[in-house]
Amino acid sequence: MINFNGYFIEDSKELFNANNRAFKYGDALFETIKVKKSKVLFLEDHYFRLMASMRMLRMEIPMSLTLEFFENEILKTVEENKLENARIRFSVFRKDGGLYTPLTNEISYLIEASKLNIAIKEIYTLDIYKDYYIYSGLLSTLKTTNKITNVLASIYAKENNLDNCVLLNEKKNVVEAINGNIFVIFKNKIKTPALTEGCVKGIMRKKIIELISENNEYSLEETSISPFELQKADEVFITNAIIGIQPVTNYKKSSFNTKITEELAIRLDNLV
The missing domain is CATH 3.20.10.10 (D-amino Acid Aminotransferase, subunit A, domain 2)
Known part of the structure; x- marks a missing residue:
């Protein structure tokens, strides 16, 4: 299951149309986050990097997108996928519309959780x-x-x-x-x-x-x-x-x- 703007949807379901700005212009950011034993590692670092990056890209940061909200949405997604240790991709992209100049700076978010597989190779x-x-x-x-x-x-x-x-x-x-x-x-x-x-x-x-x-x-x-x-x-x-x-x-x-x-x-x- 994926978390799209707070709603859980089957990951096989189509979400976007041809006007999606992440698809058309790469108008998107993402954080790759490690969750270990249901704890978001380096939570504040990931959150504040995302906030700073969104400001640089002139995205409108919703008042609801607090540190607590960020953590809760990640952990809800981990729980929904029945995981304890997970690899999270938290993507943020500007909402549909416009050419190079967007119609709005409002954002949507998408959270994906997958099983955490870590293998440190001896020969690299x-x-x-x-x-x-x-x-x-x-x-x-x-x-x-x-x-x-x-x-x-x-x-x-x-x-x-x-x-x-x-x-x-x-x-x-x-x-x-x-x-x-x-x-x-x-x-x-x-x-x-x-x-x-x-x-x-x-x-x-x-x-x-x-x-x-x-x-x-x-x-x-x-x-x-x-x-x-x-x-x-x-x-x-x-x-x-x-x-x-x-x-x-x-x-x-x-x-x-x-x-x-x-x-x-x-x-x-x-x-x-």
Whole structure:
């Protein structure tokens, strides 16, 4: 069952017509959220990121869309699907009508809940996707439904027996992986692409940065990273709200350790 504006509908039922703006213009945002033992993880972070993104896209935020409402609608959807642990996609899109200029800035929302399947792979291969680039602008930091570069990179990864790909920006610097932010470790220094490089402002990225900042053993740098630097790294890992931390073991001809990555994963588990 899916939750469409507070009403539960069979997921096989058709919902939208040809005027849907998410379909026609990608005029939509989404949050991917992890629910564990009927608890919404990092609830406030997801909520406030969504609110900030909606303001940036000039969507009208309903007075009813409070933090409590956000949490309750998610948990109601999880319960309706008879789940305890779930992967949630909370989508928000502008209501139908208009061409590029919308008829209204009012929004609809759609909540999908699926069984949570997490598998951290022991061998994880990575390479560069170079056919198309992500623009290093502020809009790229939002989780909009404009993800065609990620789709094409996923097809490339599948065709080349890769687990993931590194996406680059127009300056040919590292931005992120297909499905998460990327961190690179050099001894006791940990680097991640700055938001100005065009990476998504990930919730797990934020949590990892906080973990590292609280630890005097490591220094953190949000900066530009070249693809060549990946080959010289000691460790590389990918983060997102569902998997937490996924260690990378192979990139081109380079092989990586996972010692510090595994330590950070344990600390992250202690947060939830």
